[in-house]
Amino acid sequence: MGRYVIRRLLQVIPVLLGATFLIFSVVFALPGDPIASMAGDKRMPPHIVAELTERYHLDDPFLVQYWHYLSGLLQGDFGETFAGGGVSEIIAGKFQVSLNLALTALVMETVVGVGLGFYAALRRGRAQDTLVLAATLLLISVPTLVTGFVLQLLLGVELKRSTGIDFFPISGAFDGWRSYLLPGFVLAGTSIAYLTRLTRTTLAETLRADYVRTAVAKGLPRRRIVGRHALRNALIPVVTYLGADLGTLMGSAVITETIFNLPGLGQELFRSIYERQQPVVVGIVTLLVLVYVLANLVVDLLYAVLDPRIRYE
Amino acid sequence: MTGITGGTPSMLPAWGGGAVPRNEPLLAVEDLHVEFATRQGAVKAVNGVDYTLEAGETLAVLGESGSGKSVTAQAIMGILDTPPARVTRGRVLFRGTDLLGLSEENRARVRGRRIAMIFQDALSALNPVFTVGWQIGEMFRVHQGASRRDAERRAVELMDRVRIPGAARRLHDYPHQFSGGMRQRIMIAMAVALEPELLIADEPTTALDVTVQAQIMELLTEIQRESGMGMILITHDLGVVADAADKIAVMYGGRIVEHALVHDAYRAPAHPYTRGLLDSIPRIDRKGRELHAITGLPPNLLDMPPGCSFAPRCPYRQGDCAVEAPPLHRIGPTRGSACHYWREVLDGSHG
Numbered sequence: 032m033g034r035y036v037i038r039r040l041l042q043v044i045p046v047l048l049g050a051t052f053l054i055f056s057v058v059f060a061l062p063g064d065p066i067a068s069m070a071g072d073k074r075m076p077p078h079i080v081a082e083l084t085e086r087y088h089l090d091d092p093f094l095v096q097y098w099h100y101l102s103g104l105l106q107g108d109f110g111e112t113f114a115g116g117g118v119s120e121i122i123a124g125k126f127q128v129s130l131n132l133a134l135t136a137l138v139m140e141t142v143v144g145v146g147l148g149f150y151a152a153l154r155r156g157r158a159q160d161t162l163v164l165a166a167t168l169l170l171i172s173v174p175t176l177v178t179g180f181v182l183q184l185l186l187g188v189e190l191k192r193s194t195g196i197d198f199f200p201i202s203g204a205f206d207g208w209r210s211y212l213l214p215g216f217v218l219a220g221t222s223i224a225y226l227t228r229l230t231r232t233t234l235a236e237t238l239r240a241d242y243v244r245t246a247v248a249k250g251l252p253r254r255r256i257v258g259r260h261a262l263r264n265a266l267i268p269v270v271t272y273l274g275a276d277l278g279t280l281m282g283s284a285v286i287t288e289t290i291f292n293l294p295g296l297g298q299e300l301f302r303s304i305y306e307r308q309q310p311v312v313v314g315i316v317t318l319l320v321l322v323y324v325l326a327n328l329v330v331d332l333l334y335a336v337l338d339p340r341i342r343y344e
Numbered sequence: 345m346t347g348i349t350g351g352t353p354s355m356l357p358a359w360g361g362g363a364v365p366r367n368e369p370l371l372a373v374e375d376l377h378v379e380f381a382t383r384q385g386a387v388k389a390v391n392g393v394d395y396t397l398e399a400g401e402t403l404a405v406l407g408e409s410g411s412g413k414s415v416t417a418q419a420i421m422g423i424l425d426t427p428p429a430r431v432t433r434g435r436v437l438f439r440g441t442d443l444l445g446l447s448e449e450n451r452a453r454v455r456g457r458r459i460a461m462i463f464q465d466a467l468s469a470l471n472p473v474f475t476v477g478w479q480i481g482e483m484f485r486v487h488q489g490a491s492r493r494d495a496e497r498r499a500v501e502l503m504d505r506v507r508i509p510g511a512a513r514r515l516h517d518y519p520h521q522f523s524g525g526m527r528q529r530i531m532i533a534m535a536v537a538l539e540p541e542l543l544i545a546d547e548p549t550t551a552l553d554v555t556v557q558a559q560i561m562e563l564l565t566e567i568q569r570e571s572g573m574g575m576i577l578i579t580h581d582l583g584v585v586a587d588a589a590d591k592i593a594v595m596y597g598g599r600i601v602e603h604a605l606v607h608d609a610y611r612a613p614a615h616p617y618t619r620g621l622l623d624s625i626p627r628i629d630r631k632g633r634e635l636h637a638i639t640g641l642p643p644n645l646l647d648m649p650p651g652c653s654f655a656p657r658c659p660y661r662q663g664d665c666a667v668e669a670p671p672l673h674r675i676g677p678t679r680g681s682a683c684h685y686w687r688e689v690l691d692g693s694h695g
Contacts, residue, residue, distance in 0.1 A: 239425070241468035247423045248463075249534070250456025251486055263473050338473055339518040 035342055039331050043324055050320040051104065051313075055097050058309045066113070087113070100313070109314035118314040121299070126318060128204050129295035132287070133280040135208070135215030140222045141273060147223075148230020148269075153257070155235050163231070167224035179217045179290040186213060202292040214291040218284055222276050229272055234265040267337050274330030278323030368440040370574045371397040371420070371542055376434035378415050378598075381427055387645045389415045391598035392434070394672075399541065402568065402575040404585040404606070406621065407595035410642050413578045416595075417544045419444075420576075421461050422451045438542070457487055460535035464547040466527035470519040476503075476530045477515035483537040502533040506563060525556035529563065536567055543568070544576045549584060557581075561588050582625055586610060591678070594618045597643045597653030600672065604679040614681035614690045616658045652683070660685045 066083050067075060083089070088096050103110055109118035151163040187201035199213050200206040237243065238261050246260040285297035296315050303311040335342045378390035390412040397403050405413045418424045420436050422443065436443040438459065443451060463469040471479060480502055481495030490498070496515060503511035506529040519527055528548060535543060545564060549557035565588050568575050577589055585592055586606060593603040594617060602615035613619040620638040640657035643649060649656065655665040665684060672680045675690075683689060 241463065241465065242471040244423055245463065245469045245531075245534075246471070248421055248455060248461045249483060249486075250452050250454070251482070252452065255486065260471055260474075264471070339475075340472060340520050 035335055036332065039328065043328060046324055047320070048101075050324075051101065051317050052097065054313055054316045054320070055100060056093065058313050059093055059096070061307070061309065063307055083113070104317065109317070110310040112308050112310055118310050121311060122296070122314055122318060125294055125296045125299045125315075128293055129281050129284060129288075129297065131204075131208075131211050132214055132218060132284055132293060132295060133277055135211040136219035136222065136280050137273065137277055139216055140219040140226055140276065143219075144223045144226030145230050145269060147227040149234060151227070151231040152234035152238065155231075160231075163227065167227045170224040171221055173220075175217055175220060175286050176290070178220050179214075179287060182213050182217060183290070204293050210291075210293070214284075214287050214293060217290070218280060218287045222280070226269065226272060226276075230265070230269055233268050234261060237261045237265040240264070263337060267334065270333050270337065271330055274326045274333075275323075277326040278319060281322055282319045368437070369396040370399045370401075370439060371395075371576075372435075372437040373416065373420065374435045374437065376416060376419060376436065377432040378412070378419055378424065378429060379432050380429050382646075384646055388648060389429075389598055389645055390419065391648075393595070393598070393600055395593050395600065395603065397542070397574045397576065399574050400568075400572045401591070402565070402577055402589045404577045404579060404589035404592040405595060406580060406582070406585065406592055406618075408580055408642055410645065411595040412598035413595045414546055415598075417461070417546055417576060417578055421459060421544060422455060423461075456483065456540075457538045458540050459542045459544065460538070460540040461544040461546065462528070462531045462535045462548050465551045466524065466531045467519060467551075469531060470527060472519055475516045475518055476522070479519075480530065480534050480537060483534060487538055498537075499533075502537055503530070505567075506530070506533045508533075524552050525560060528552060528556075528560050532560075532563065532567070536571065536573075539571055540573060542574045542576070544578070546578045547580070548577075549581065550579070557584065564588070582621060594621070597648065598645065599653070599682060600680075601654065601682045602680065603672075604675075608676075608679060612690055612692070614675055614679065614686045615654075615683045616660045616685075616689050617654050619689055620657075654683075660688055 066080055066089070088099055091099070100110060107119070109122060111117050112121070147163050147167075151160045154160045182199075183201045186199045190199070191197045198209065200210045201213060204210045238257070240261070242264075243256060243261050246256045251260070281296065282300075283297065284293075284295055285301050287293070288295040288297045296319070300312065300315045302308075303315065373393055373395050376390055376393045377388070380387040380389055389410075393412065393416050395403060395405075405416070407413045415424070415429070418429075419431055420438075420443070424431070431444055434444070438454065443454065446454070470476070477496055477499045480499040481490075481492070484490035484495040484498050485492070500511045500515055503514070508514060508526055508529055514522075519530070522530065528551075532548075543564075548564065549560050552560060561584055564575070564577075567573075577585070579585060589606050591603065591605050592609050593600045594609075594615065595601065596617050602609065602613065602618045604614065609618060610622065613622055617638070620636070623636040624638065626635060638657055643653045643656075649666065651664075651666040651669050652658070653669075655661050658665065660683070662685065668684075670682045670684045672682045673686055674680050675686060681689070
């Protein structure tokens with residue numbers, strides 16, 4: 032187990048290096064002049080251009096620029112914007128919002144998706160199973176835009192108007208965890224559907240495995256056969272999906288963040304690309320990669336806990 | 345020792361009906377029919393199987409893939425996937441009680457405790473994510489409410505009994521860390537943990553090396569002799585049968601086509617299919633000559649031919665074979681053959 036963990040941790044280093052290098056070179060290759068765009072349609076005085084170019088190492092070769100960035104990053108410094116603000120400060124607050132949103136979505140996804148998948152797998156081929164499958168298909172087909180506005184209208188506006196219950200805030204992040212309920216569900220929508228189907232399929236497959244037949248032949252109670260012998264094996268692909276999804280949920284929430292007016296990373300990233308704030312873009316993407324890599328690391332460690340065959344390889 | 349259908353003529357079950365034996369045998373399968381529902385229609389996997397087994401006896405059930413030998417065993421065990429499988433007719437009397445009539449709860453009480461089963465591929469039959477000690481000990485914990493420590497101690501005893509070297513040390517190892525033979529030993533340990541009265545071994549040696557096969561069979565017969573349990577040995581390996589079994593039942597197309605004491609069947613088979621199986625064993629005195637093979641393919645269980653299901657492949661075939669299905673002719677007190685021309689087969693003369 033120890034060796035597996037160490038080897039897996041070492042693998043993180045080249046992944047992070049490669050990812051940051053890739054992001055940096057893509058952003059470097061973007062057309063346009065960030066300094067010229069700062070002055071709008073006016074001409075920037077030459078000495079200011081020279082000073083800014085010097086300050087941001089814009090004349091240095093690509094690799095030198097990358098090196099500057101990387102050494103800053105290793106000290107926890109994400110650099111500064113062309114307007115002079117620290118990227119770390121800009122990102123920090125947004126990261127918190129995005130993380131809250133993603134975690135809310137992840138919890139909903141796990142509870143609803145795994146629960147429904149389990150329910151359907153144990154009733155495979157029956158009416159309830161078909162109903163669950165149809166519902167997930169519907170959830171996959173309806174775009175976030177629609178679920179977002181419909182839920183805002185129904186649970187946010189109409190519920191309050193007709194019953195006076197004001198439980199689901201529909202805008203901003205000012206109401207603590209409640210602010211994330213609706214957007215969390217909207218963001219989790221398709222993931223819930225996929226996870227339901229994944230859980231259903233893997234559990235149903237596992238229930239037909241030889242070792243489950245052995246468990247039946249041993250005369251074990253049904254609860255134990257499903258809950259112990261099948262579940263542990265069926266969880267392996269589910270955990271993988273959840274881990275990979277955390278990164279996706281954080282990076283792909285632009286629409287949800289916009290609908291619910293949540294100041295998260297998605298919105299910031301979109302704005303920064305639009306305004307050519309390259310340091311911010313690189314910073315956010317690097318951070319997302321970091322989340323992705325860490326989530327996958329946790330998944331791989333969980334793997335080893337769930338499946339002994341991996342531990343001893 | 346009694347024959348498959350009992351020791352006296354009155355105990356011979358007629359096709360389609362089950363006579364109640366006077367002395368309850370350990371196990372009596374009577375007129376068992378099993379079907380599988382598929383998109384193409386009902387697959388008739390087992391079409392009226394009868395056999396009996398006394399305590400301490402070993403019955404070898406022979407037959408090729410799809411002959412219904414495993415399905416019969418799974419029906420006895422109650423581990424058929426229902427649906428698609430369905431027992432359409434018949435009884436499985438275990439010490440006089442019809443298992444098919446029991447509630448699922450009562451059935452589970454018999455499984456593992458009184459009837460145990462071991463499977464062909466021990467690697468896939470053992471749960472990959474639990475230690476072998478845990479899986480063996482589970483029998484004691486679940487069925488007898490033993491404590492963890494007690495269950496572990498008894499698991500080590502069992503692992504010693506099936507001769508796993510360094511049992512105590514290997515208690516916390518996982519199935520994939522064992523060799524094929526050792527894994528099958530663990531399956532055996534788990535199956536005999538609660539000293540069942542009947543052990544069903546479904547091709548226990550098929551997935552193993554030849555040398556390991558012999559060791560596993562030796563272990564199985566030894567445990568059986570010590571404990572006096574009955575054993576149903578499902579196999580397609582005739583070599584395994586000769587040493588281990590008291591009697592054999594040969595299955596073809598979901599029916600028993602011949603049953604006999606092992607030595608009778610080996611000396612002079614009374615069904616063309618049994619003869620074909622015996623002739624296809626490679627023999628040292630026929631070295632260099634081409635191996636005998638049974639021509640043709642097993643019957644399509646979706647569309648069974650009228651008459652004898654073996655007729656299309658049978659060298660003894662005559663006109664009426666394709667029309668009239670042969671009943672299980674009684675040849676002797678311990679012997680039966682479902683062939684119109686069993687006399688010719690027995691004489692070895694081609695009709």
